[in-house]
Amino acid sequence: MSAAEIVDPTRSPASSRQKVLQFLGPIVGVLLVIAAIIAISLHNYRTTRQGAIALSSDLLRSQQKYVTEEVRNYLSPASDSASIAPDMFGSPLTDASPDSFMLYGRSMLAHMPQVDSFYLASDQGQFWMVTRHGKDYEQTHFQVENGHEVYRHTYVDQNGTYLGTAFDPADKYDVTARPWFQGAIKRIGRGDGALYWTNPYAYLAAREFTITASIAFPMKDGHHAVFATNISLNRLTSFLNELQVGRSGRAVIVDMKGQIIAGHNMGEDGAEPSFDPAHMQLDPKTQPVFIRALNTFRVKGPGPGLVTARNKNYVTIAATLPFVHRRWVLLLNAPENDFSDFAVTARRQNLWFSALVVGLASLLALGLIIQGRRIERLRKRLEVGREQMRAENASLYEIASTPDLFEASHDVPILTEALAARTGSRRASLWRLLPDGERLLCEDAFDPVRDVHSTGIEITKREHSKLFDALMEGHSLFIEDARQDERSQNFQRIIMRSVEAKSLVFHPVMRGHQAVGVIVLEDPSRADAMEHIVAIVSSVVALRFSQALDQGDQQAGARPSVSHELKDTRYDEGFLLPPGSGVQDGVVPSGIYPQVPVMVISFADPYAMDSHSAERAMKVVSSLSEDIQRIARETGLFSVQVVSNRLVLVGGCSQEPDPGAVLRLADAAVSIREACLSLLASVDIDPVFRVGIDVGPVMAAMLGKEPSVFNLWGEAINVAELLAASAPDAGTIQVSEQAYLQLREHFLFRARGMFYLPNSGVTRSFILAGRR
Template sequence: MPSDEIVNPLISPVNRRWQILQVLAPIAGVLLVIGAIALVSWHSYKATRAGAISLTNDLLRSQQRYITQEVSNYLSPAISSTVLAHDMLNLASPAANANIFLLLSRSILRNVPQVDGFYLANQNGEFWRVSREGQNFQETILGADAKGQPDFQHLLVNLDGEVLQQDATPAHDFNPTTLPWYQGALHKANRKGIDRIFWSDPYPYPQTHQFIVTASIAIRTLNGREVVFAINISLNQLTNFLNSLKVGKSGQAVIVSLSGQVIAGHNMADLGKPGFQAANVYLNPVTQPVFTRALNMFRILGPGAGIIRARGKDYVTMASAMPLAKHSWVLILNAPENDFASFAQVIQKQTVYFSLLIVGLACLLACGLIFQGRRVNSLKRVIETNKENNLIDNALLLKVANTPGLLDPHREVPILTEVLTERAAAQRAGIWRLLPDGNRLLCEDVFDRPKDVHGSGMELIRAACPALFDNLTTPHLVNIPDAATDPQYQAFQRLVMRPAGTTHLVYLPVQDLHQPLGVIMIEDPQQLDGLDRVLALVAAVVAVRFAQLQKTAVQLDSVGAGDLEKTLAKAPKPGPLHMVEGFLIPPGEGSGGLPASGLYPQVPVMVLEFAEAFTEQKEGAEQTLQLIGQLSDTIQQLARQYGVFSLQVTGNRLILLGGCSQTPEPATLLRLAEAAIAIREASLTALLSQNSQVMIRIGIDIGPILAARLGKDPSIFNVWGTGLGVAELLARTAPDGGQIQVSDQAYQIMRNYFLFRPRGEFYLPGEGITQTYILAGRR
């Protein structure tokens, strides 16, 4: 049943109705007052609205005429200049026309601030340009350099035409006759009056940081040549003028094209600033819905006034075409309707203030009630959640407390990791013990919740994750959200977490009297809130168990280490390492000096298997082969160092024999175990330095084998039998990468010299069920 359908029979319906009435009655009273005030205000508004709209239309028409006249005055220099140029620049001599053009341009630029520059070009590609340069003028003439290449001659002159500075820049393939203002003027050359003037679309002019429009006119000289005169009008000051206008109280004015491009107005306030794209400014329907709808109405209905509703209120708009300018330019004005109802606002001032006060208090009251209700519900949920978590924690803690042998370090207590995964909703939880040397962590127990399996025996060295070992002295919870991307924990994630597919790591160091004993690890937890109580109890139990094990390990270490060194010292020195190839027809010579063919009853055998060493990708295969080649060199060196009898390569496996004699020699097995530990540490260090899927698994057994020389010239020394088969099975079934699984026969010989963790029962074909162990390291 859903929780919202559960009814508590102890709650009286009368009390529930009274609680509801206590909330609804104040709200209903506030709503009633608001409704009465709103009704009076609405009636007064309806009485004055008609007059306000009429006054608004008259004011906007007046404002429109004023802006139109100002814009016409602003653009009039373009018309008057082109008319003058038409009558003055028709001489037959290009030089005479150029002198008149330069004189006329300097005069107009000096007296008309909105003019930005002038162009003059003819059909022969000759080009002149004049622009303002502070108090002086920049004259640019298209000419040719000493090599005959086109270039621009730049002259800085004063008002009298005196040259103050001169330089030149390459013109490359510049041709003024291809420019839009030139082509547009020629296209309208046969028209009459001001219709002959071509107006370009507005565009930014980078040299002067101006947003300009160019007006050009085609002139036929006395000798019949075509000359085009152009004038640039800056729209920057037109934008400043429109932004300075006050349309009502908060209204705005804007000049746009029929396509919605903004020519001047509020959107162009950043003109002249670096990076501002003036040519790409258009009306935005989201931020300027009033102007956008007014332009759409102008396209359909033509010029006129209208009322547009946007953002929850009415706006009065006026749209008209701009005379003496481009026919596609439209002047749009808008203002909120209530901006012009000031006389009504004066009358209703006290009413509005009172209404706003009441509405504000009502909203404040409503918000307070809503906030209080949500806060109560939130606190209730928190209390219920904490109560449920406490019940869960109590049940889990009781389960841990009732576990037999909880504090016995020699007794397995898998309940600890199971409780941690259950409480944290994690995928895995593990308990790791710090070995006496302080540089290795031994996995006492790890529980995989989805698979419902326990594991143990894996050893982690300091080189694999220095940050983890450094943090063992700080008794604080460490949270690593993504160990795969954390540089300090990437190697640990590849070694320990990646086989389980986990990335989120949370761990708590275990200490006793500020001395590190181990660490508790939780992988991919989903519920960390309220985990402190359970985690603290588990850490306390683990601390007691590890403290006892540490005392025992210290006592055994002084005895066991000495025994191992003495045993190896008394053993006969190993002979040279025999590298035995794994094929019948080798490329080298025969293997002389090998043992005679026959049955050897007690031979220590170690099998090292490269897991995930095959890939069909070319690049991955090359990297894998290079990595395994390096590992093989390292293993070969270590095998010689520890006196291993032979080393054989078969597929993705290496077979190492500790010795091969008819008389059992325990020292050969001990040397093989030491070699296995050294090989494991060296291999893990090499594998963790690269992001590779390759991993090693090792199996060790001591048992009977058959040895024989096979083939002739050369003969190949080969071994097979029960010892080799068991070692291969132990390597293949090792629980995790990097672990050394040892048979019960080998364990009985090595247990006084090395640390082990029981793996559990193991089915051995042909012999039945036997016990296996995980070799952790030397005592």
């Protein structure tokens, strides 16, 4: 069954509903207030916006009529001139300059600034032009001089007084091929009006855009003449650019294809005007509003509209300019907020008032929710306290009901299990201070993740002096990062690293003012629930450790002496300590030895990925071998032989059982374990060794000749090797039942359990912790 399907029968549905209502009630109330305010604000905003759009459309329509009239007036000189041209210039043209044309042109140029020049031409190739020349005027006549076609320029003032002359080559100029001439000729006889308008074109010399309006009419001699008026669009563009449409609106005149007639050098982004003949079309990047307004005009025709561009709303209006032969469109646009600032201001004020009301309602709802949550947290805190009290009472009852609770010789795993369960620790352990005051022995360590107990690890004051100082002073320590704190760095490397623990609680166990042990918690997650259970377990452990300490003091004088005599030997092939015990005249007798204590130390196979790592590993191996060799000599072992990644240590080898040999071997095992742990921790390497000890029969013989090698094999060596391979944790010493029976009076042990020996059956094994 999944966790989601499990139902707690003690949970009250009414209580759950009350919690939901307590939390959701104020929120729903505030949401209703917000919804009502939003609905009213939206209604007011829409009403105001529609009024603002209608008002802006009316304003734009008025503006459009004004602009249309202004454009009509701007272009009226062309139509007015066209209406009188047939009457004024109907007489046949000669090569002489027509004075009436020149006078008319000068007069119109003086009073019509938008007019750039006037043309008069005939289908016989005759051509005259009047234009401005600074403050005076230039009269140009196309003629043939000395066999060359030239433009003869005559400069005169307003009254026609001669000021000078010049000429330019005509380069076979044919006036009848010009667009304005041919366009006017083709419109003769049409009923839609005889005036012809050219497309706007750039006059680069004057940096102007110009449009030409021309009309053709018959002369009295039967030929046709064309009268043309050139109007500069730059002034029309300036007029459109200066036109005030709202606050930031714009205007432009285009044809149906999007070609700009006037206003093209105005960018909607407020850029400065520029003269660029290549860009005569509406630009989608800078003029998206005009493009959308023109598209709307193409579909719906003239009138106001509303378009969106650049995340803004624009009010637009499009109108035709019907007084030219092709359809020109006047486009005006202005941001909607130019005409609806009052609506925006009113909406902003409404929003402020609404936000104030919502804020007050939210504060009220928040106060109700906070008050409800406080009550709920208080209730939960009381419930957690009661639950914690019930759990502590259950743990206390379980501890109190444990048989032989205060007997130091009886294991009580419930103590570390209760500590780990109540504090959420990664591992909980009990350490007893040995009678010499220089060592702490792990009586029991419980790992709840693997659900295993371990024991037998020993730490010394020499390696952990600051922790021992805190223990002797009775100071509890809580260290957040044991790797960084100098008081616990060695402890973290040797002990805590195996479970990857980081934080450490170090709580001394006191008997009166005397320290007898310590409680260690690694990575506790419930510090608030730690005080009571630690105090309970500390009281029980103090009585147990005090009893063990008293027993140790009584037995201190009964410890037998251990012989550390070092025998002479001359067999050194493969041995750190060559065989020495039992040598007769330099010869080790072959045969069966019934009671030989044997210890096997098995190291993990070293493997280096590079030469640097290999060199570092070899230095560690060399240091370990020197320490083991030294300890073997100091404790008086019989031999130490290296076999691949294993060491075989023999306490003694004699036909008669030697009780001191197994004691020497056990002393060496404890010393070697401490030396290995210290050395590996100093180079930041995990413990990579396990130890097995057995006492039993072996066979000994000299193998080979010159040189001869002393060799041992048999049941004791095989059992010791199996015990080392099956040790529960790295750095532990596992001994057989036969060895335990000979060492139990002098060393501390913890029962490991049943152990299977091939070809022999099931026996018991034990973990050696240290000296009593």
